Amino acid sequence: MKNGIGIYLRMFLLQGFWNFARLQNIGMLYIMDPALKRIYEGRMPVYLRAKSRNLETFNSHPAMSGYSIGAMIKQEEKLAEKEGEELLEEEREWRIIRASTANTAASIGDRLFWATLKPLSLVFSFVILFVGQVDILQEEVSTSQSIIAALLALAGSLLIYNIPALIIKFKGLMDSYEGSEDNFYGLINLNWNRMIGFLKVLGQILVLFVIFYAIYIRFRKSSVDPESIARISLLAAFLILSIFMRKLNIPNIFLYLTATIVFSLAAFLA
């Protein structure tokens, strides 16, 4: 692919003009424009037609959009050689490829990046903080804790998400450009479900470790008295309530806000 790095860098602005009507269409045109200028050099009417085409609705996951963009560049190269009825037929094909790759990549991206890698990177940060003896859940924030562990936790939160995201972004661009219908423009080169499944199991194991370790450090100095039992019971109640709210699709933020209101009322009434 010509100017692959330039196109890759432009992909970071895919959502630069996000709008409700056509979602990422302006960002998509921005990414495609250098390729369009090269493909349609000296042919202004067909270049403008290609620009109009590329302004149609587009929506995908930012890290997975390469799987559409590479395929679209390849398809534009085919379109440039067509005229008349053949051009219309190829444009229909262009729309099918654009929609199918974008939708499939978006679905995989939402599950892999938003629902798995982002929370997993947070869990890793917790593990690094706990290993580094940084008790971030304590009531009084101490400034005399390990700054190295805290910085490593921050780096972990960024790297665990970004290393796969940046690689897949580039791989998607290249694989889809080289790909065809046979391998769904590179989208079936990787076993996404297996990857997501493995990461989710890893996440569950680590988050269970984090929960039990957090309970341990929170209550290790407590004696078995009514106050400690009441505190543990309340925290357990909130853990269960949070799970229940999640099952009902109610975001945790509303549980926090409700708890604040209920505690305030209870404090006044007590």
Place this chain on the structure above:
Amino acid sequence: MAGLLLICAVLAVLELDTTYWGQVLISRPIVVGSVIGFLSGNFFLGLQLGIFTELIYLDFMPIGGVTPPSGALSSGIAVIMAQYFGLDIYFAFFVGIIGGLAFSFVEKELRRLRTRNLPQIEHELKTNATSAGKVILQSLLLQLLAVYAFLLVCISVIGPAFGSISAKIPEHLHIAFKFSYFVVPWIGLAGLLLSFSAKPKSD
């Protein structure tokens, strides 16, 4: 004051990463909280507020047309409130959450504005009267200014208002807010556990 204005500028730049530029997660609350905490003189306070904010916002996903509350602004505003306006950490967190929720309405309006301008912009792009790069640059500048203006309102109105009443807040409310703040990680960790078994929310 100049330092605070600079911190707001940094926060506005980081917020762009949420949707419009990069999406490399430098806008995630744990990062924003730590950066703003470091710049304002208490790194660990920023780290804690960032982690708590991230835990509470974990089940919001920027899928499709959803405009979730801004975790970046929530954590940033919380740190500013604690460091510059003397709010206790649990009140600062609450104000940050309200700020993040309020900004999602501003964000929705900005997206509506872009949608209203879209036909004209598309016409100009189709006739080569402008370039997509220029359109995106203008969009980023508008977003940056909107976030900065929102933060200015927070530090010039909401911050001083809370700062002036914080000494008069009854002890009962301190206890209530403190308790609800310290159940946040437990609410969040339960959500985190479920996030590895649940499908992403579409709305």
